[in-house]
Structures are given as structure tokens and as C-alpha cells.
Amino acid sequence: MSYDRAITVFSPDGHLFQVEYAMEAVRRGSTAVGVRGGKCVVLAVERRALAKLQDPRTIRKIVPVDESSVLAFAGLTADARVLINKTRSEAQSYRLTCEDAPSVEYLARYMARTQQKYTQRGGVRPFGIATLVAGFSNDSGEPKPVLYQTDPAGTHSSWKAQVIGGRNAKSLREFLEKNYEEEMDEATCVRLSVQALLEVVDSGAKNMEVCIVREGDVMHMMEEAEVDVVVKGIEATAEEGKSKATAGDE
């Protein structure tokens, strides 16, 4: 059997079903939220219930790609590993050739290009992952936080806040749209991301991983205790709001 038959072919009405099925695989993955603030980017992912005997440190869903770029993904973990590896090699190759760090946009574009290639070749299937890449860009002299998203179709775009993966991505996006403000500080960004995740995550801090990307290449993974504090804070505010509402009813 020859392998130059494409697996991704057009349907009569112009759909690429394999790509759409790949996006469905992303929806089955665990949720990842990215929020861009005034001086930071926050990535928060849902950590699905671990088996008791499993070591949680070996399941990282937020990974560094280059010294100044961090990535969170949603979808098939194995596909993510392959794509991240390619991107890391490309980042180093860029550093070798251009003697400079690759921009977040360059890495997002490379991943998007790779994902697109796999929708147009024989014998391969599309990657079943969407990614959020966060970092800082130096375009206009001053470093500014940036957040990019890629998807299985091979597109990439910049976002102020975005949700990928999980069944409720759409409603979470609406939640973010309602509550997003420009130039938020770090604490507010963390609060907003955790709040969004709480809508889908079962119970609190132990099922979340939160990472703050700061200027100067600092990728700070928040400790569970820190996240717990934020969760408690959000729950407390929610309680207050509820009791006020019921008080008003009487």
C-alpha cells in the first residue's frame, strides 16, 4: 500500500473532517486558561484526578519551550510531547543561526506551520492538540506580555485571554470576556484564571496548576498552598455575594 494518499481530504461541502475531529480531541482534553495582564501572563491548567500511585511531578502540562517562552496545551499528551520537542529544537536552531532568542510569535508561527503540514501530507494525521504560548515580546523597545494560541488546523493568533480544551470552553470564554480588564496586575490575573478554572475543576487547588510568566524570563509555578489561598478568597467572595442576595430577598 502506498503512503502518498492523504488522510485529510476535503468533504464535498468543504470541511476537513480529520481536522475537525482533531479539534474534538482537544475538547476532550483538560482545560487550560491563559490571561494576559499589564506586566505578566498567567497560565492555569486543570489537572485531572491522578491515580494514587502516580507521581504528579512527571505529568507537567505547563512546560518551558525556550528561556523566555512557556507553553500550556490541551489534547493528546503524546502529540504534545512530539510537537513541543520539535519546537524546542527549532528554538535552539534559531538561537544558533540568528544569535538571538526567538520571539513568542515566531515559536507560535512555527508550531502552527508544523500543525498545518500534518494536515496536508500523506500518511500522517493532524496533531490533536491546541496550545497557549506565553512570553514577552520586545518589538517596540519595551517588553510587553504576549499570549498566542495555536490549533490543530494550523492557525495561530494573539489573545488577551483564552481558554482551550474541556467541554465548557465556550462558556468559559464568555466568562473571561465579561470579566477581563486591560492592564490587570498579577494578583488580579491569577484570580481571574483561577476563577475561570473553578467552573470546571472538581475541587480546589489540588486539581490546578498555575504558572505566572514574568518579564526577565521568570516562569513561576505557584505552590499548591498559594493557589489554595486564592481559591479560598474567591469562595469567600462568592459566599458573601450569595448571603447578600438572600438577605436582600427577605
Added chain:
Amino acid sequence: MMHFGPSPVIGADILDIGTRKAQQEQQHRGVGSGAMRPPSLVLGEPGRFEIPNVADPAHFCAQNFASASGGKDAGQVVKFAKGTTTLAFKFQGGIIVSVDSRSTMGAYIASQTVKKIIEINPFLLGTMAGGAADCSFWERNLGMQCRLYELRNRKRITVAAASKLLANTMNSYKGYGLSMGTMVTGWDETGPQLYYIDDDGPRLKGNMFSVGSGSTYAYGVLDTYYRNDMTVEEAIDLGRRAIYHATHRDAYSGGLNNLYHVTKEGWKKIHSIDVNDMHYEFAEDKERIAEARMAS
């Protein structure tokens, strides 16, 4: 099937490795079978060219085409067009790039009006020394790569990256008899930069370089009178004098002195003076100084 040139052609698909499509393409390329088939119809493929269809192409090239670094022209079947003085130096006011314009094939002066400075883009210059064909081809190729970089990344390429691209090309053809000694210079977001690149593969960052058969004479003048705090006029004068002295003593350098000045706003061509005219100008100066000394 032998495969020459830098890593697989731009646009080749690694996903095609092992498929029938890739095998067919390699057969079609048919490197070295020019005798049996008309020259490849795939013209203008960036970064590839055909190699002599012999067992040891590097040895063949070294035997028959003398390289600027080590080989001699005497007794060669094909004498490359070369022989040059080029120089460039950084100073407080930017970068001065000054070159001659003579091209020689053995003892024959092929041209007195060669442009040895290639304008890669409004902020990047490249100089040429060594084989004229090699220089002009690969630097134009570099220009194409720089333009592609601009289009893909929406910003100008840095001098460091541009020089790296050229050096990588030289490295992948190392041993195949290319002859090129060039300086890549320009002004990017990190300031003025000057790199020297050779057909042997080295890539050196520096403040002052001179390349070519007349470089030793130019270095003599440059090393004596160079100061970082020169004014722009002094720097331009130093640049043209160094070339003049090189063309005066080196038989393979001469013609015109083309001089460029690179600043934050980009490069600007300052002048194109016949070195003969400079000879008489300096001769007059010498006479005047001698007379003044006699008088006092």
C-alpha cells in the same frame, strides 16, 4: 545518489523521506549527468549548484581553479577573476567601507569598474574579495535570504544573523574550492556591527578588517592613523588613503575607490574617485609639504 549543497532544498519536505515522490525527485535532479541530459531545467534553485562529475570534486577544483587562500594562478587551466583591496572599520561616527574596483585574471586586467560593495538592503552592506563570481552570487543569495527573513518575521534581520547565514553557506561548501573573503556590515538595533567571513568558514566580529591581495598595504596605513574618535571627514580620508596606498603597490588592485559610510539611518555612498587622480593629488600635497619644510 549523491546530494550536494546545504541541507535539503528550501521547501523540501522531511515528511516525504522514504516515499516514492522523494525518490522520483532525486532521480530527476540528476546531479552530474549534464553530459547525457541537457542542463537541469530547474534554474534558480537557491543554494544549489552542480559539481564536476568526477570522483573527488574538491581535489579537481583545487587542481584547476586556484583558491585565493593558498593556491597559485600559474599553470591553472582557468584563472579566476580576483585580486582586490577592501577594507572596513568602525569608529565613533559609524562605519567606513572602502574598496577598489579592479578585477584581474592572472596578469590580465579584466575590469577597472567592478562594484565590490553589494547593497544587501538599506542597512546592510557586503564587500567582495576573492573569486568575483563566487562573491557576487553568494552575496546576492544572502540578499534573498535577508529579504525572506524580513517578509516572514516583519522586522529587519540583524547583522549577526545575516553574517551567520552566509558563514553557514560557506561552511557547507567547505573544501569545494569556493573563493570568497567578505565583510558584512551594517547598523541594527544593537548598533554598528562588522563581521569578516571567509570561504574556509570562519566568522569573526571586529572593529577593523582589510581583505584581499592589497590588504597588507591597507593595514599599514590603517593601523598607523586609526583612532576611534576621528571625525567623519577624517575617517573618510583615512579610508580612501588606505585604498590608494594599496592600489599604488599591489598590481592586482586599482581602478576606482568606492567609499560608503554607515550610520543609524543606513548606508550612504560618499564617493567614487579614480585612484590615479588621488595619486596626483597626494603628489602635490607631498611637494607642498616638502617646499614648506625647505622654506622654514
